[in-house]
Amino acid sequence: MAGTSAESGQSRRPSAPSLAVIGAGVAGCALAAGLRRGGWDGPIDLWEAGRGPGGRAATRRSRQDAGWHLDHGAPLLNLLEDPEPDLVAPLLQGGWIVPWREPAAALQADGTLGPAEADPLLGGSLYRGHQGMDDLCRGLLALAQGPPASLTGHYGTLVRHLAVRPEEGWRLADANGAVLGEADWLVLTGTLLAHPRAMERFGWSEVPLQRAAEGLGDGALEAALAALASMEMETRTNLMLTIEPAAAARWLALPFRLLSFDGQAQRRWGLRRLSIQPLADGRCGVVAHGVTADEAPAMAALEGAVAGALEPWLGEWASGGDGLAGVSQRQLMHWGAAFPVAPGLPPAAMVCPASRVAFCGDFIAGPGFGRIEGALRSAQALAGRLLALLLLLCLSLGGPALATAAGAVPYRCDGDLLLATSDNGAVDAPGIPNSAAGTVPGATVLLEWRQLRLQLPRTNNAGPPSYTDGLWWWSLEDPQQPRFLHRRGAIERFSCQAIAAAAPPADGR
Template identity: 45%
Template sequence: MTGMAPVDLAVVGAGLSGCALLSRLAQRGFDGSVALIEAGRGPGGRTATRRSRRDEGLRLDHGAPLLNLSAGIEKELAPLLQPLIEAGQLQRETRPLLGLDHQGGWAESAAHPLLSGQLWRGVPEMAAIAGSLMAHGPAELQCHFGLRLRWIERHGGIWLLADAEHNQVIEARRLVLSGNLLAHPRSLAMLAWPDVPLRSAVACGEDLQLDQALASIAGIEATVRWNLMLSLPSPPVADLPRQLWCLPEAQQRWGLERLVLQTQADGRLGVVLHGFDGGEAITPESQPLLLQQQERRQLEAWRELTASWPGGEWWAEQAESLGVMRWGASLPILGALPQHLQWCGASGVGFCGDWIAGPGYGRCEGALHSVLKLADQLMEAN
């Protein structure tokens, strides 16, 4: 034990769902203390915006570039999103979304679940959405950014949470995981962890609901994306589309899902190429080489696909690579945690995120929906 008083609730993850949960709890009148713990440098998670320490002006939405709501701002989500719309931090996406053919030509975009319904974007950048939700959270909120949890233990009804070195320990009465890394066996291979932390914290049979939840989480499969980030000077073409979706033959040729184009405040252009996974095993040993291979492969694809654009070789010659970001669980594609397992009362742990079954599953919309019932359950448990 740390000697510090435990907080009433620890929320792991400052992505959309973790931050939306804070906002929802505040709306429901939650008056306890909360610790928000996030491995990244700021809020956003998979809707984060990449900033460069070397280039302060550059902002790249290197994960989800927009939020699509299949039924628009429906009644259930309005309390979460309306304050952001009123503050101008969430606006309708008006820039064009086009398709990309296998010769680099721009075409009409094919239909896709990530483009269905109303399209919204964060202003000035995607990370503003999670940031604003967080700012609407409970009054007694302590934020721990840059803290990657590795250890979870439970003693006398209190959760003890710590990083790999046990340098920082946080105690909490209740715990919510918004990502499933600490509860999913993928960490065994990808991070070479010897155990699944949440499984080790509560022995089998102690909380039957948690046993069921962990079994269900183990069945969730997600895709991997390798996103190459590029910076270019002011481009020779005005009115660029926001996204270029690769049509099937282009996907096959270049191994890319889409290109996201982001004009910067100073006129420069940021581009993010969303690259499919090649299926190689990702381990701490293999990752550095895979990152290099992806960078080479995608730079070559960029050179080929822009060759027919106005300005020709300018696009490839002027592009500066800012490196590749690997998104380990970019979109859940198989399995989901049923809603009735979202809150495991006996051990005081809950789950939210786009991997919870329900509307918008696997997308930003699902991440937002996932907090609604959980917030009610946390209020009852408080």
């Protein structure tokens, strides 16, 4: 499959199947990271309409004012389900995300404060990006780095048209029809190209993926498109305020950095949440999340609502004549598709192998739906399923993208791809030749997992094959769930499952 680099306009011919991932939000970046950590070295192109990574978990920054930045979408992420998504630990280790330890409260309609835990966006383990929420996606992209030129981000680029030719793969084009790139696989991490709302909102004449799918005869893709087309989205309008240092001191002394409004308080003030974000130079940003409305509320109405709700704490600072005192900058952000409405796209519909289309994002049904947790979990699930499919495709093409020999069996072990290549001949495992002094090794298994390449000799134990070098142990009493152990003082046990190509995951993710 030929791919076209948007920067150079030149054609390249990668030896491994290529992926075009539409969207560099949490799901797109996490998918790239998950594929890399699973051993995929093939080319991944991220196509993003925004100026940088982040999507709805982006940070708005200013070219003129280096000290100004606001998390204008999600101000934090919360994990409600166990175990945590695999990528959370390396993100914490790399310092990209940190635990969120700010005070939070819930405002009730009578103006009193209560505990905030009832808010589904504030339960469980809370984290934020280290220096803004966009650090989450930056960290994921750092984890997604592979061989040179294997990950390319194309920012400020709206993909408008899609076309597919069965033998040649997917072609992406801009609004003028100019070709942006080509790829074997297309992954959508947002619904824009598959949902009729773009026809109403931008006057598009068709739903791009629906148009491209016509004539493919892929029932799985048609079913996914039908489910996506019926999905509803909640809108949000957020007011962003920048508060000068003298007034900011009052805001920063409030007993909450995040204030959620309970149901009745939402009806009284027309607000869902307030997020107070300190800036380095004594200023602070305030983001007020308005309630869903068909008509976007006016800036002055939102600011009046903030002043009214905070009057008990801010006193005279709550109203400075035309609005709140000390405000140096006001902006509105309208999110046309802020939150998907349940039930979402069933996990079984995430992969359409016949047309080489896949989906991930917070719109996939399951744990974390409509939140960053769902974007991470769906990307992790899709990475696992694509790895199995890409491995098969790669082997059929004879490509080297997964450094493996024919006959490798894929497993998922503690969240990461493991390739097991057993060799019953009197030869060394491929890639580790050792016939020193004329020795002839026996049957072995080569395990490739994370950064490890282990060649384990077959034990003499009767029954199903088992392999060990005294430190590592691999045995196949249950070929679907091999035993994989490591002796390091105590015995460490890794949970392994065989990867069934294109099969929906058992847990719905």
